[in-house]
Amino acid sequence: MTDESVVQLDNLKQRAMVCTACDLSEKRTNVVFGEGNPRSPLVLVGEGPGDQEDKTGRPFVGRAGQLLDKALLEAGLSRNHVYICNTVKCRACDWREGKPYNRPPTDEETITCRQWLVPQLDLIKPRVILCIGAPSAKNLIRRNFQITKERGKYQPCEFAKTAIATLHPAYILRQQSATNDGGFSLLVQDIQRAWAAAQKLLEQENLSQELQSTLEF
Numbered sequence: 001m002t003d004e005s006v007v008q009l010d011n012l013k014q015r016a017m018v019c020t021a022c023d024l025s026e027k028r029t030n031v032v033f034g035e036g037n038p039r040s041p042l043v044l045v046g047e048g049p050g051d052q053e054d055k056t057g058r059p060f061v062g063r064a065g066q067l068l069d070k071a072l073l074e075a076g077l078s079r080n081h082v083y084i085c086n087t088v089k090c091r092a093c094d095w096r097e098g099k100p101y102n103r104p105p106t107d108e109e110t111i112t113c114r115q116w117l118v119p120q121l122d123l124i125k126p127r128v129i130l131c132i133g134a135p136s137a138k139n140l141i142r143r144n145f146q147i148t149k150e151r152g153k154y155q156p157c158e159f160a161k162t163a164i165a166t167l168h169p170a171y172i173l174r175q176q177s178a179t180n181d182g183g184f185s186l187l188v189q190d191i192q193r194a195w196a197a198a199q200k201l202l203e204q205e206n207l208s209q210e211l212q213s214t215l216e217f
């Protein structure tokens, strides 16, 4: 990512922060644009912010986010190694008797919010996208993606050289018990796989640039 693209990404964020393009803007506290290392070859994309993310303006900071941090650590990484964002930038919830109840974003909200996601990914140009959970994979890989059958496999993706989908940490938390890790080891494995692919693609690019400069010389 060039210095100019970093500036453009910041400009995009400033515009997204005041977006009112869909109804989710009415009750949100913060737009959760994304954070991390925009020069990273690996971008993690979830579905949308929840309560804690809405309060703080940061992606994956609730219980599920803490589990994601733990998985990153077990994979030998931290948030500084990757960039993390969501397909939808504002919290989706229904309000009943003054209380918010989380719900998945509608197709219309998801499509409307692509006006931020698409240029965000275009600027970052990740080598690999790790889709966190089925909704993200359906959005970025293909609509009929089946997470149980297809997670952990390299998939074609419009926004990166390849994409891999993994289990959502919130799902893992629901499945965990004293004798079952709920799929946590698969999450770690998929992060490692995505990171290894991103590093390999970077190495290939560097090699090809070196070769090109040798030929020009």
Ligand code: SF4
Pocket: 016, 019, 020, 021, 022, 023, 024, 025, 031, 088, 089, 090, 109, 112, 113, 116
């Ligand atoms: S969800 Fe996306 S499109 Fe809707 S208001 Fe928030 S930033 Fe804008």
